[in-house]
Amino acid sequence: MxxxxxxxxxxxxxxxxxxxxxxxxxxxxxxxxxxxxxxxCLCQSDVNVLIAAYTRILTKWDPADAKYLSDDFVDTSDSINILAGIPLGSPTFPSKAAFISHETTQPDNLPIQVTFKGPFNCNYISLIWTATFGAGKPVRGITIIGATKTAGYWQIKSIDVEFNSLAYLLDIGGSFKFPGQ
Incomplete structure (x- = not known):
């Protein structure tokens, strides 16, 4: 006692x-x-809304979902940067406009399945996802979504994502050779 x-x-x-x-x-x-x-601070229902928006944005781009991206949005991924020839550690999409331009002209259309909604706090959400497409090599990734409520509703302020870039490369038709082969 x-x-x-x-x-x-x-x-x-x-x-x-x-x-x-x-x-x-x-x-x-x-x-x-x-x-x-x-x-x-985010609550579970806010988290669910932002994860659903994130999934839709990458699965089937709809310009109506741009409202979920804050004006100061930034996307960072060394997994993408290494494949795109962008210097590691640099923003992949440094602005909302750059991200929307990419999604509008070359939408990712990744069949993302969220497999784990991880811990969240007032402004960050973690999740694990998988996507299998193209050559059928499963790609598994982790995303940290930064959130803000400056517009009066929750928006995605940042995306930090890392994934199995070699499996992704194979799925989009690329190839690689292991060192020593």
């Missing part, structure tokens, strides 16, 4: 609430104003 009371005290102290304020016989809990304000 002493352990549970200590754990409760430490937990409440972490959020700034007095343990005495929540004892069963004490007064009603005092909740700091900072905890009662609506914060702009």
């Amino acid at each position: 002493r352990f549970l009371k200590s754990l409760l005290t430490l937990t409440l102290a972490a959020v700034g609430v007095s343990a005495a304020a929540v004892t069963p016989r004490g007064p009603a809990p005092v909740v700091p104003a900072a905890l009662t304000r609506r914060t702009h």
Whole structure:
């Protein structure tokens, strides 16, 4: 019992609430104003909306989904950069306009299947996905979506994605030779 009371005290102290304020016989809990304000943090339904938008954007581009990309959007992927000849560590698509231009003229149309909706916090969502197309080599990737609510609704501010670029290369008709062969 002493352990549970200590754990409760430490937990409440972490959020700034007095343990005495929540004892069963004490007064009603005092909740700091900072905890009662609506914060702009993602909740599970927001996460689901943004993951669905991300999947649609890469699976079958529809210009109507551009609303889910923030004005300061950036996409970064060394997996793509190595295949496209873009310097590693550089943004793949440095702006919303560049991304939309690519999707409009050369849409990816990747059959992405989200296999794991990972942990999320106030502004970031992690997910694991697979896509099998072309030569049929399964491509598995991980994406971190940065989110913002500056437009009054949740949008994708950034995409950081890495995946099996060799399988992807084979699926789009490319080839490679292992070192020493």
